[in-house]
Amino acid sequence: MAAAIALPSILLTLGCKPHNPVSAVEGDAAEKVYVAPGKYDEFYSIVSGGFNGQVSVYGLPSGRLLRIIPVFSLNPESGWGFSEETKPMLNTSHGPVPWDDSHHIALSTTNGEHDGRWAFVNGNNTPRIARISLSTFRTEEIIEIPNSSGNHSSPFLTENTEYAIAGTRFSYPMDDDDSNPDVGIGTYKQNFKGTVSFIGIDKESGRMGVSFQVLLPGVNFDLSRGGRGPSHDWFFFSCYNTEQANTLLEVNASQKDKDFIMALNWKKCEEYVKAGKGKKSKVSYAHNIYDEKTHSATSNIEHETIVLDPKELKDIVYFMPCPKSPHGCDVDPTGEYICGSGKLAAVIPVFSFTKIQKAIADKSFEGEFDGIPVLKYDAVLHGEVKKPGLGPLHTEFDGKGFAYTSFFVSSEIVKWNIEKLEVVDRVPTYYSIGHLSIPGGPTRKPHGKYVIAYNKITKDRYLPTGPELTQSAQLYDISGDKMKLLLDFPTTGEPHYAEAIPASLVQPKSVKIFKIEDNHHPYVSKGEKEAKVFREGNKVHVNMTSIRSHFMPDNIEGVKLGDEVYFHVTNLEQDWDVPHGFAIKGANNAEILIMPGETCTLKWVPDRVGVVAFYCTDFCSALHQEMQGYVRVSPRGSSTPLTFSTGNKAEPTGATK
């Protein structure tokens, strides 16, 4: 009853005092996120899809979903993984994997600043890294990570995108051949190992390759960040389960008061690799490349990597004690401070790069962990943020000397001063925030303006849709001293990390069409004159064109049961936003969608005699509904000649019955 009385009086108060802080926030929040019709958002936000294995693109501040980019999972919308051209992209050393789990986005940087070229994302389950072009918004390359399991601390980058990183979440037995031998699970401490891999990236083309791997003690590597500025040569990784438990980790990996942040000098590693100090390891991993000129992907299995062992190479890896089961491991824009977020810790420790260098020089070690020197906590610590909240996970930066840390257990974002280690503001999130994202937050020059909370629990924030609910993001204004909630927006999949980038760095480079002149697909038809149907044994190739609103050919005869038919459809359009689709009844391989100037192939194995219709699935013009055709399928061994046409008056060949 008391509550019932109190509520109207609060409302009344708010109504009467338009200038109190709460109503002021609500008053202009709508205006701050409203993007008028015909206007564009200020930022692209590139968001991982979590268990859907893809990447999605949102506009900020509106929170509008612009696109889902298929990466590690089949995608019915665009035929990703269904068309003959894209099938190789999902290939791995285990064969095709149709669905993975994508966690973290890393946008390419030059001199530590966003350059708008590529987005990288990790495949968590079957360890992989994908590179996405920010001019086509397509996945151009996927590389499998050998000697790895649970590629979680990935694909974070060095400052000039020299390397993307892959670290094992799950250690597992590795013997001298670096294979996974048949040993007891209980032998974790003796046999299990972890690795971190440095995936080299070509400056011009972006092509990836496994440059080298570092063999490490069996613990769980969780997250990582590259150094910047003075710490450019270093990479930092959070490590948990230093208890080396192999069962009930919830309890058994939460025993120690401190786990580690690992500091790794990758420049030194490079020198050792050059000096031939690495050991060749026989492995097997898939390297898949999509070629924009042939509109086709290839998958090659590669067989060798170079492994460095820090037990022998003493000055490449150091552990720093960090309370307690650290998750986030984030480097501030100056490169001086490294923030560890212990999931179970009551403080946020901030490490100083200057002190780390001094501690290493002074050999200020408290001991060794499995052959790796452990630096003294006090020798490397800048300080601790005391009682910041419960369950710190991740930290981003605004470039004005403040850090913003997400707290899962207490559902809040806490803003604090990096130098003074003082909390200056906190806002609730709804509910249980995981990652958070400030545009440019992990770069040398954050763009600031907003922080976005990616929440793990949505509960009552949206209209319910049964037991499965949408995921939820929240946008806060951070331009003033106090954070202000502006917007809730639903997200697809389960976003983990996201990076936002000013539209001005991406939009001008966006590709509108694929030039038909540059199409080097082996089955392209550059114009209707080149369209044809031909037979190679039991394979029938249909080099087909589509343009508003007809196919060439649209009548095909002479296909027989037992044939495999390949429809290589070239979209002859050269105008923006005029895709054509292609679908044929009974195709076990679904459909395809073809962008202007592109060629895509659908494989169809007819399973019965008769005349079968095909049609365009993308509404293309006023006569879209007329965009259709027929294939006649004759019995095995019949003598129906192979013919094709569009626009010819029918000359009956072979009446029925």
Add this chain to the structure above:
Amino acid sequence: MFRKTTLLAAALMVAVFACTSKKEAEDAAKKSPGPTEAAAPQPETHGTEVKSIELKNPLDPSWVVIGEGIYETKCLACHKLTNEKLVGPGWAGVTKRREPLWIMNMVTNVEMMLETDPEAQKMLEECLVRMPNQNVTQDDARKIIEFMRKNDGEK
């Protein structure tokens, strides 16, 4: 008379509404601090008005060949070389029916033509498929004209 007045009133109302909604949109846009202005024009061959064209005889044979190649890739799907209409009109006689400048703009600047040119609008009513922007440069369009002239019997 009554009918005319009503129409006039309706037209006025439309005009008023149009003004109001435009102003509102502008105001809203001004107020909104976050979003960027509409996209900067992207580098594109399409969409610049062609203002003059020079024709010479005899025809340039190399241009005719290039024009024919472009025709086969980008135009043939909808235009026959006879006077038969397919998706769009056949090309036989097109250089006699239309000013070359009109053709150039139809090929390279179709959005503008469909917005402003009554003849182009009439064609859309007949064909009901917007002539696609086939990303043809002005140079290439000029070569297509040469091929059209050849098709129309010019030497």
